[in-house]
Amino acid sequence: MRFLTRISTMDLKGKVALVSGGATGLGRTFCEELLRHGAKVSICDLDSDAGENAQKYLSETFGKDRILFCHCDVTDYVQYEEAFQSTLAEFDGLDIVVNNAEIMNDKFWELEVDVNLNGAIRGTLLGLQFMGRDKGGQGGVVVNIGSAASFRPQVFSPPIYTATKHAILGLSRSCGDAYHYSTSGVRVIALCPGLLCSENGSAVPQNNKFKSPAHEKAWQADMKGVVPQSMEHVAKGLMTVIKEAASGSVWLIANGTPPKEIPFSHETL
Secondary structure (H helix, E strand, C coil), X not given: CCCCCCCCXXXXXXXXXXXXXXXXXXXXXXXXXXXXXXXXXXXXECCHHHHHHHHXXXXXXXXXXXXEEEECCCCCHHHHHHHHHHHHHHHCCCCEEEECCCCCCHHHHHHHHHHHHHHHXXXXXXXXXXXXXXXXXXXXXXXXXXXXXXXXXXXXXXXXXXXXXXXXXXXXXXXCCHHHHHHHCEEEEEEEECCEECXXXXXXXXXXXXXXXXXXXXXXXXXXXXXXXXHHHHHHHHHHHHHHCCCCCEEEECCCCCCEECCCCCCCC
16 A cells, blocks of 8 residues: 655635535534535435435525535435536536445445445545546545444444444545555545534434443443544544545544544555
8 A cells, every 4th residue: 555645735615525424413514514614515415304404504604505405325326426416517516525424223234335335435436537637627535434443343333334334444545545546636535433422412322232231331341431522523623634634544533532543554465
């Protein structure tokens, strides 16, 4: 793996960002922070009601000319591609793709893989297609959203969910290699948030943990020393990563601390 040195800081003002899973939760917080930094945002989401509500609410604050909602199922390549085309047509450009859409439910593991991993793959390929200099674009950045579970298994992260988040690292590091960047001009980065707080201040994954006493004890051990963090904190960290991170790099935001780059060995086995 060949990684790049730091780039000049990217100015977000006037840039165009597409965010999958952008209508609610962390994705919506990403959209709001991007707008706050002067970007234009395409909210892509399967939930039309939530997407239209987000568009209406954010338009009142940031102006309707800076926000677009695209109904989009990331498991459908053609539909996802149409969202990219609509974004480009509306804003006459595309600079940032945030592959944020995910589910956490191992009972529906095939859908989980299709959303969490295949959705990120589709979004990365489409980002390269629409932003790549070798495809007539101006370059840009793709950020794939992983998880603290991308680095080690955790009780609150079921096995197949964890597998999809481990795969995000391989996808981002490989597509972000200097070989690809030198051709496309598109940085590909992984951002991995730790435990999040919901709007009421509780830890988001609490509904996904197992219910037996044994698993409850394991959950408590797994969460020892872990501090839930706000979505706003993670969104601010995303801005730093978009502006400054090298292609192929992997970043962790956990315990309410600033984004931290996680080094990997590049030696060939």
